[in-house]
Amino acid sequence: MARDNINDILVFLAVARERSFTRAAAKLGMTQSALSHIIRGLESRLGVRLLTRTTRSVSPTEAGERLLQNVGPRLDEIEAEIAAVSDMGDKPAGTVRITAIDHVVDTILWPRIAPLLAQYPDLQVEISSDYRMVDIAAERYDIGVRFGDQVEKDMIAVRLTADEPMMIVGAPAYFEWRQQPASLQELLKHNCINLRLASSGGLYAWELKHAGREVEARVRGQTVFTSAYAILNAALSGVGLAFLPASLVGPHVREGRLLSLMPDWCPTFPGLHAYYPSRRNTSRALAVVIDAIRHKG
Numbered sequence: 450m451a452r453d454n455i456n457d458i459l460v461f462l463a464v465a466r467e468r469s470f471t472r473a474a475a476k477l478g479m480t481q482s483a484l485s486h487i488i489r490g491l492e493s494r495l496g497v498r499l500l501t502r503t504t505r506s507v508s509p510t511e512a513g514e515r516l517l518q519n520v521g522p523r524l525d526e527i528e529a530e531i532a533a534v535s536d537m538g539d540k541p542a543g544t545v546r547i548t549a550i551d552h553v554v555d556t557i558l559w560p561r562i563a564p565l566l567a568q569y570p571d572l573q574v575e576i577s578s579d580y581r582m583v584d585i586a587a588e589r590y591d592i593g594v595r596f597g598d599q600v601e602k603d604m605i606a607v608r609l610t611a612d613e614p615m616m617i618v619g620a621p622a623y624f625e626w627r628q629q630p631a632s633l634q635e636l637l638k639h640n641c642i643n644l645r646l647a648s649s650g651g652l653y654a655w656e657l658k659h660a661g662r663e664v665e666a667r668v669r670g671q672t673v674f675t676s677a678y679a680i681l682n683a684a685l686s687g688v689g690l691a692f693l694p695a696s697l698v699g700p701h702v703r704e705g706r707l708l709s710l711m712p713d714w715c716p717t718f719p720g721l722h723a724y725y726p727s728r729r730n731t732s733r734a735l736a737v738v739i740d741a742i743r744h745k746g
Contacts, residue, residue: 465509466521498510499516541571542572544574545591545734554576557742558594572738591725591735605725613719615715616692618702623687630690633657636690642688654667681697
């Protein structure tokens with residue numbers, strides 16, 4: 450195959466991995482029409498269809514899947530080696546892709562990463578706010594962030610925070626006509642704010658702990674959100690009770706905007722950890738980002 454086709458194969462791999470011309474175009478900084486033109490030209494030269502297109506989806510054909518599974522990893526290895534050569538320069542260079550939930554990005558990652566950008570102008574950082582349990586290897590992220598007990602054993606984990614206390618909170622306005630709950634039975638009678646899990650689509654069961662016993666409380670209420678920030682704002686408005694990390698709600702409790710409830714039912718979760726696949730040759734760009742975000746306490 451002519452070497453000119455390699456760039457076209459990289460375009461095909463982006464579309465096949467994203468299962469979408471729209472997302473691939475955004476990722477590559479190209480128009481959808483340009484991507485379609487490149488794919489049609491590649492298919493014409495190879496004499497085989499690589500993608501099956503419908504009005505709602507894009508998926509690889511058998512030939513496309515063979516390219517994706519056999520050629521894709523080899524081109525990834527070439528990119529990694531080129532990045533390694535680039536790392537032999539004086540300064541870290543290249544892109545580090547990170548996935549984490551929104552409030553972790555805002556309160557932990559960004560304050561620690563921002564100073565690096567001025568220090569290392571050839572370093573690029575792409576951060577995705579996502580509540581899914583992302584497979585970082587499959588989706589080509591360099592770093593994911595989860596609580597320590599959620600990190601898979603084959604990953605390298607680096608602590609970002611101390612252990613994280615959870616809190617049940619409600620606004621003073623919510624209790625103008627209601628009694629504060631003191632037991633699980635009383636809590637279940639209250640209007641609670643739920644989180645819709647992005648990975649399963651189900652509602653998150655509050656992971657409580659009392660007298661050494663772990664309890665999953667399936668609370669009910671009028672509102673369901675997919676973001677911790679939205680849950681916090683709803684609690685501040687007096688809609689209902691929320692179950693959130695102390696790092697997020699603590700300042701509001703200290704200022705009196707929220708009340709802390711049932712503290713003897715609130716567990717402490719293992720601290721947040723950054724995790725990444727075990728690699729023999731970690732890039733300098735990844736190394737400086739990891740060092741910047743690690744817990745220094």
